[in-house]
Amino acid sequence: MPLSPLDIHNKEFGRRLRGYDEDEVNEFLDQVIKDYESLIRENKELQNQMLALQERLNHFTNIEETLSKTIIIAQEAADEVRNNAKKEAQLIIKESEKNADRIINDSLAKSRKVSLEVEELKKQASVYRARFRTLVEAQLELLTVDGWDTLEPQQARQSEHELLRG
Template sequence: MPITPLDIHNKEFKTVLRGYDRIEVDEFLDDIVKDLEQLLRENAALKDENHALKEKLQHYHDLEQTLHNALVVAQETAEEVKTAAKREAQLIIKESEMKAERLVDEAIGKVRRMTSELDELRKQSEVFRARMINLLKAQLDMLENEGWDQRETAASLALD
């Protein structure tokens, strides 16, 4: 157990022959008590300051850990956002490619249908043209034959 200023102040020494001067010893002990009290106060103040500094240090360690955790979370979040953005971009690209392919397929189908319709119209036009030519030829033949018939009729009437 450490000695306190009160222990020093209350300490009684035996008196012996040819011992120390009692007044001088008491004055010295009083000086020691004062110095010890001062040192104890300073020690207590230093302990308080040390405790406060340790609390501050702990606060800064906690703050550092919080900042580190926040940084890790931010990095993870950024990575997740980046990954999600890449995934979404790939999805958009894939959907666009599929849509473009569908549009191309539709256009090709439309071209094929129109080509088929055009071919059909050409065939119908050829059939119509051939029929028209045949009809015109028949009409022409008829006209030519009717003209002959009328001349023959007129000639036979004139001969009669």
């Protein structure tokens, strides 16, 4: 157990012949007591400062840990947002490609249908022109025949119907 200033103050030394000067020893002990008390006070102040600094250090260490965790969480959240954005962009691209393919396929089907209809109309126009030409030629032939007056109207109508059907 360390000495206290009171222990030093109450310390009694035995007396001997030819011993030290009692006043000098007491004076020295008083000086030692003052210095020792001063050192004890200083030591307590330093311990209090050390405790205060330790508390601040703990506080800042906690803040640092909290900030580190927050940064990690923020980074993970940013990574997750980035990954979700990439996935969403890929889904949008795939959907757009599907829509584009559907539109292209629809357009090709409509184009084929229109092309077939055009071909059919060309065939029908060609048939119609051929029939019309035949009809006109038959009518011209009737005009050029000498026995125009002798033809019966019914025969003329029959030949017109046959040409139109034919």
